[in-house]
Structure formats: structure tokens, C-alpha cells
Amino acid sequence: MIFNTILSSLAPHECLGCSAEGALLCPDCALSLTMVPERCYRCKRLSPGNRTCPSCRSYTSLHTMYAHAVYKGLAKDMVWRLKFSGAQAAANEMARLLARLLARQLPQDERVMIVPVPTATSRARMRGYDQAQLLARALSRQTGLAYTPCLRRMGQHHQVGANRQQRITQLQHAYRCTRPERLAGRHVVLVDDVLTTGATLEAAAGVVKAAGAQRVSAVTFAQA
Numbered sequence: 001m002i003f004n005t006i007l008s009s010l011a012p013h014e015c016l017g018c019s020a021e022g023a024l025l026c027p028d029c030a031l032s033l034t035m036v037p038e039r040c041y042r043c044k045r046l047s048p049g050n051r052t053c054p055s056c057r058s059y060t061s062l063h064t065m066y067a068h069a070v071y072k073g074l075a076k077d078m079v080w081r082l083k084f085s086g087a088q089a090a091a092n093e094m095a096r097l098l099a100r101l102l103a104r105q106l107p108q109d110e111r112v113m114i115v116p117v118p119t120a121t122s123r124a125r126m127r128g129y130d131q132a133q134l135l136a137r138a139l140s141r142q143t144g145l146a147y148t149p150c151l152r153r154m155g156q157h158h159q160v161g162a163n164r165q166q167r168i169t170q171l172q173h174a175y176r177c178t179r180p181e182r183l184a185g186r187h188v189v190l191v192d193d194v195l196t197t198g199a200t201l202e203a204a205a206g207v208v209k210a211a212g213a214q215r216v217s218a219v220t221f222a223q224a
Contacts, residue, residue: 013089015029016074017074024078024081024093025074025090025093029074030093030097032074033068033069033070033073033074034069034070034072034073034075035068035070036069036223040052040053040056040065041067041198041223042056042060043055043056049064049105050064050067050105051063051064052064052065059202060198060202060205061206061216062190062198062201062205062216062217062218063217064217065195065217065218065219065220066105066217066219066220067220068101068221068222069221070222070224071194071196071223075222076222078090078093078094078222079193079221082131082135082193083131083193086128091131091134091135091137091138094135094138094193094221095138095139097221098135098139098221099142099143102143102189103143106189110187110215111146111185111187112145112146112186112187112188113146113182113188113189113213114139114140114145114147114191115136115147115149115150115151115183115188115189115190115191115204116130116132116133116149116151116190116191117132117151117175117190117191117192117201117204118130118149118151119131119132119153131193132191132192132193133149135193136149139191139219145189148179148182148183150179150182150183151207154174175203175204175207176207177207177210177211180212181212183208183212184211184212185214186213187213187215187217188208188213188215188216188217189217189218189219190204190205190208190217190218191218192218193220193221194221194222194224195223195224201218201220
């Protein structure tokens with residue numbers, strides 16, 4: 001992270017959309033992203049406040065799923081730069097937009113805890129960092145919300161390219177909570193870079209709910 005910051009000062013990032021210097025996503029290009037409408041993340045039916053609809057609630061512990069942009073174009077480029085090109089600065093750009101989203105959506109009087117959804121440790125070792133943890137830390141700094149990396153990934157299955165049923169099978173018993181006392185009575189907001197099938201977040205949400213969280217939501221930069 002320190003090296004990335006120094007490198008950015010010496011050779012500022014260029015916007016992925018317009019090549020302007022200063023950031024991977026300039027304010028003007030950020031406005032061009034396709035926003036995700038307020039809807040249930042499972043069935044895609046419109047739902048006020050992005051709440052999981054009544055028909056889907058029996059299948060998931062996720063009460064609400066927030067996402068900033070549709071997973072295409074510049075939004076997809078940002079995610080890929082963070083995950084596959086070592087562009088750690090992308091986490092700060094994503095967190096800036098997600099902080100604004102949560103400021104509009106989260107009740108101000110709730111005891112919110114930000115928790116990253118860890119990636120497979122083999123992926124984290126290969127990249128030198130866990131992108132969800134980077135994003136969650138940046139989001140905590142920008143919102144002032146409490147942060148704890150209390151989920152541990154137990155399996156090494158890679159989710160890229162797997163369909164929903166394959167992901168569900170792979171993610172059975174994939175997470176455990178190391179500090180359940182930190183989550184008791186809290187509104188936990190799980191953080192990840194992108195939502196595709198929802199299986200990863202659902203698996204993590206089930207563990208967090210069982211650990212004593214009062215409510216479980218999730219926020220991602222992009223949603224397929």
C-alpha cells in the first residue's frame with residue numbers, strides 16, 4: 001500500500017475513461033457509470049432501499065444488498081485493475097463512491113460494523129493483498145464506521161467462471177467467524193468488490209448471522 005502511494009505521487013494514475021491524470025476514475029467519468037436500481041439482488045425485482053424481497057428472504061440472511069454500478073464498462077475495468085493488475089489505488093476510488101452510497105442509505109443511529117469477505121488465501125498471496133480487505137478498510141476510513149476483519153476463508157476454491165450452483169457447493173463451510181463477540185447486536189455490512197451470483201455473500205452472511213449479528217447487509221462496487 002505504501003509503495004502504491006509513493007508510485008502514485010511519482011507517476012499519477014490516469015483515468016480509465018478519459019486518461020486525465022490524478023485518479024483511476026475521475027469525477028466526470030464516475031458519473032457515467034450505469035447505476036444499479038433499487039432492487040432485490042436475487043430476483044432483480046424492484047425493491048425500495050435495495051431490500052431483499054419477501055419471496056427471497058427465506059433463502060438468504062442478507063437483508064439488504066447495495067451496489068454502486070452495473071458490472072460492465074468502466075466499472076468492470078476498475079474491478080479488474082484492482083484484482084488482476086495490482087492497482088491498489090482502485091480500492092480508494094471505489095470506497096469514495098460507496099461511502100456516498102451508504103451515507104444515503106444507512107440509518108444514522110445503527111451500530112454498524114464493516115466486515116470484508118475474504119478471498120481465497122492463495123489468491124491473496126498471489127496478488128500480495130486481499131482486495132476486499134483493502135476496499136473495506138478504505139470504506140471504514142471514509143465513513144468512520146467500525147471495521148473488523150473477523151471472517152476467515154477456509155477453502156481455496158476460486159469462484160471465477162463458476163455458476164451459481166457450483167459456487168454454493170464450493171462455499172459450503174467456507175467461512176468461520178473468529179470474533180463473534182464483535183458482531184453481537186450489530187448491523188454488519190459485508191464488503192466485496194463485485195457481486196455475480198450472490199453465493200459468496202450469502203455464505204458469509206449466514207456465518208455472520210449465526211455469530212449474533214442483528215442484521216446483515218452487503219455492499220459491493222459492482223453487480224453483474
